[in-house]
Amino acid sequence: MPALSPTPHPKERRIIFGNLTKPGYAPDLDTYLAHGGYESLRKALAMKPGEIVDLVKASNLRGRGGAGFPCGAKWGFIKYDDGKDHYLVVNGDESEPGTFKDRYILHQDPHQLIEGVMIACFALNIKLAYIYIRCEFPQAAKIVWNAIQEARAKGFVGKNILGTGFDCDVYVHQGAAAYICGEETSMLESLEGKRPYPRIKPPYFPAVLGLYMKPTVVNNVETICHIGHILRLGPEEYTKMGTAGDGGTRTLGVSGDVMRPGAYELPAGAVTLGELIYDICGGLRPGRKLKAVIPGGSSAKVLRGDEKIKLKEKQPDGSMADREVAITDLRMDAATLAAAGTMIGSGGVIVMDDSRNMVQALNNLNQFYAHESCGQCTPCREGSLWMAKMTTRMLSGDGVVNDPAVLKNVADNIAGRTVCAFGEACSWPTQSFVLKFPEEFEEVARGKIPAAAV
Amino acid sequence: MMTEVNPPQALQAEKLPAALIAEMEEAITHYPVSKRSASLPLLHLWQNHFGYIDDSGVQWIAAKLELTPINVLELVTFYPWFRQQAPGKTIIRVCRTLSCALAGSQAVHDSLCRAAKIDPEAAKHSHGGLPTSPDGEYSIEFVECLASCGTAPVCLVNDELHENVTPESAPDLLKSATPNPQSAI
Numbered sequence: 001m002p003a004l005s006p007t008p009h010p011k012e013r014r015i016i017f018g019n020l021t022k023p024g025y026a027p028d029l030d031t032y033l034a035h036g037g038y039e040s041l042r043k044a045l046a047m048k049p050g051e052i053v054d055l056v057k058a059s060n061l062r063g064r065g066g067a068g069f070p071c072g073a074k075w076g077f078i079k080y081d082d083g084k085d086h087y088l089v090v091n092g093d094e095s096e097p098g099t100f101k102d103r104y105i106l107h108q109d110p111h112q113l114i115e116g117v118m119i120a121c122f123a124l125n126i127k128l129a130y131i132y133i134r135c136e137f138p139q140a141a142k143i144v145w146n147a148i149q150e151a152r153a154k155g156f157v158g159k160n161i162l163g164t165g166f167d168c169d170v171y172v173h174q175g176a177a178a179y180i181c182g183e184e185t186s187m188l189e190s191l192e193g194k195r196p197y198p199r200i201k202p203p204y205f206p207a208v209l210g211l212y213m214k215p216t217v218v219n220n221v222e223t224i225c226h227i228g229h230i231l232r233l234g235p236e237e238y239t240k241m242g243t244a245g246d247g248g249t250r251t252l253g254v255s256g257d258v259m260r261p262g263a264y265e266l267p268a269g270a271v272t273l274g275e276l277i278y279d280i281c282g283g284l285r286p287g288r289k290l291k292a293v294i295p296g297g298s299s300a301k302v303l304r305g306d307e308k309i310k311l312k313e314k315q316p317d318g319s320m321a322d323r324e325v326a327i328t329d330l331r332m333d334a335a336t337l338a339a340a341g342t343m344i345g346s347g348g349v350i351v352m353d354d355s356r357n358m359v360q361a362l363n364n365l366n367q368f369y370a371h372e373s374c375g376q377c378t379p380c381r382e383g384s385l386w387m388a389k390m391t392t393r394m395l396s397g398d399g400v401v402n403d404p405a406v407l408k409n410v411a412d413n414i415a416g417r418t419v420c421a422f423g424e425a426c427s428w429p430t431q432s433f434v435l436k437f438p439e440e441f442e443e444v445a446r447g448k449i450p451a452a453a454v
Numbered sequence: 455m456m457t458e459v460n461p462p463q464a465l466q467a468e469k470l471p472a473a474l475i476a477e478m479e480e481a482i483t484h485y486p487v488s489k490r491s492a493s494l495p496l497l498h499l500w501q502n503h504f505g506y507i508d509d510s511g512v513q514w515i516a517a518k519l520e521l522t523p524i525n526v527l528e529l530v531t532f533y534p535w536f537r538q539q540a541p542g543k544t545i546i547r548v549c550r551t552l553s554c555a556l557a558g559s560q561a562v563h564d565s566l567c568r569a570a571k572i573d574p575e576a577a578k579h580s581h582g583g584l585p586t587s588p589d590g591e592y593s594i595e596f597v598e599c600l601a602s603c604g605t606a607p608v609c610l611v612n613d614e615l616h617e618n619v620t621p622e623s624a625p626d627l628l629k630s631a632t633p634n635p636q637s638a639i
Contacts, residue, residue: 136597
């Protein structure tokens, strides 16, 4: 079963995945041009750079890599003519467990990305860009590099782009299997050929000091692809697809215990979590109940299947009132999931049914974070390993009753005490699993070992 | 009389083909601002050719990029992708992380290890060097998320992604594998 169905679900609105699932669509330049490719770049080159930045601001595009920072604001930090070299780094590290959207863009529609890169570079006075691709996508690196060569041969990349006098080069840089390189300042260190230890903040944005200590924009692959569509559709039509603070479509990758796992593209906030699971993804396996959902990549806090979430909602008279909703009633947009105490993050939705043991699920994630901590900050280096050792010990039958409390305590002492957001990323799963499934952690701590293996 | 236990291995840097040097020099041109940025691409090219990176490789790359060897060695030891020991001819990476685990990657890993005659338990605790079959054909390792969660469980066989692998279909991956090294661009 392909993860990306050739026929979109009626609720889908595919712009990012719009072409790549069409029959006969190939990653070469001719196919892209036959589908209207590089028209947005032509449009952009006829505009003033500042106008493009204003369009992106007006589109309410939020970053699709995980943090969800408004893209226009990020671009706004770059001063067009400050006399410095500027750089663009495209984050194609896609390594947040549960996330698998950029894979399809990189493998099947590389020119969509390159067009976005060139528009961004023109808008921000950038002459050199790198597309950082994780080395676990060896074929993607080749496909994107071939596409760059094709685009260069036809004048979309390189010197004097489309005869406008604008020069810009773009290269592919492969990672080497380290999750931490998805953190933007780690990625810059990696690109500089150093050990990829995230940089100390402030400055908070690479727009101040980025690659080679010059103003740099780091954007996710999907985010950059949206730029071409914003120019094509115009900000009014583009924002209409989303919610007030979250414009456009969002790609969501659903995995775990659903009948039709896969990648889907939906207008931001157009469906609820319940519609996503039961309608679009075909529901759970027969006879199973929803136990837990991680809604935005493995670092997002877990939601319990039967919990009720209090959402603050604006009433017709302008006052605010609480409304209690089931997690299946949560809209899949940035603001709603933030209000529910978690995040839409990178759009990686991991669904677990009642056959799963939550200590085992957390242990799997704890092993991931212990393996991927870069080791720069003591709380994270020691804490992530400590949490992994604890959940492993609990599952081997050597738990003690205060294990859940100690787990929480360790996690509480990592978050907020590290150079980068990995500290939060590795503590949020432990904090939320222990908080939301206390009875299960207590059972395992008391020696009741689950039979089912995750 | 002394018996020779391990015959000395020829240094990789002494067997460097001109084509590889040309590829590395081309890669350096992608980084007009700083040659040091080419360390990762050069390490990839080196490992793709030789299968792993020995001390002479670290020293050669450092000299080429006008760095001290520790600047390069600290990358080899940091990044999980780089190796300092020879792997099997075919490398199979089984995704271990949550979505694949939920879909049965543990059973896939065990099945692969049995088919390649690698002890699955030993394979989980290998340090330095990949768990490799006795005939040197296959290395099998558990890796973190391969970003194909919608078609879990998945395996990367050299450069090729295999989706929806089952314990029953896994041994076929050994037969179908073409023993090409990973190749960088």
